[in-house]
Amino acid sequence: MGGTAVDADSLQIGYRNGRDAVTVLSDVDLSVPQGEFLTILGPSGCGKSTLLRVIANLLDPLGGRITVLGSTPEAARRARKTGFVFQDATLLPWRTVLKNIHLPAVVGGALSKDLPPGRIEDIMALLGLSGLENRYPSQISGGQRQRVAIARALVDEPEILLMDEPFGALDEFTRDRLNDELLSIWRDTGKTILFVTHSIEEAVYLGQRIMLLGANPGCILNTRDLRPIKSADNRCRREDPAIVAEIAAQRRMLAEAT
Helix, strand or coil: CCCEEEEEEEEEEEEEECCEEEEEEEEEEEEEECCCEEEEECCCCCCHHHHHHHHCCCCCCCEEEEEECCECHHHHHHCCCEEEECCCCCCCCCCCHHHHHCHHHHHCCCCHHHCCCCHHHHHHHHCCCCCCCCCCHHHCCHHHHHHHHHHHHHCCCCCEEEEECCCCCCCHHHHHHHHHHHHHHHHHHCCEEEEEECCHHHHHHHCCEEEEEECCCEEEEEEEECHHHCCCCCCCCCCCHHHHHHHHHHHHHHHHHC
């Protein structure tokens, strides 16, 4: 897949309070090719989540330039070209798994008949959710709830998937399993994924590239290409010496920046 998914130049990100503005992340120069898996790592308060919110058009930038799939973030959002997965699955407890997954179509004004036949069923099968259609969020595990949140984000077939620490609250075993499932989804769909995490191990294991952010002030410290130490389809072993060495290098850089 060619083209650029996200392109930013001298981007300033933060929050406005009347006439005042608080900058969280500054001087962001970023180019993400379509189909790339980019992980974003950094300490709390460095602007990781805020950057995703700007890309998703949930927050306007303070300055600079950003395009999403060649247009404005707002245009990309209106065209449903971006999907967002939050740390909390944010499922509606009174809706079944199936109805939670279908929620974006309902909110967007679409009807079931407007979706391609079997679309939701295919997504549920892809994420191992078949058979859970009629259960409620309280009746499934934390890992299954996160799968539902991912399925919901995929319903509109977005070209870019923005993921804000989606596995941060899960136990290590479940997180590792979902990491592998997410990589399988990425390989099957070819979507662009921007994945925010606090976990150095997760960032190195998932990403084709890893972008390290620093705080106070928030800025890009380093971007590393991990493809030379992985297979062509982004596979690696967690215990591989090159992966272990990269995790150690990222830990040193992060420690020096905090």
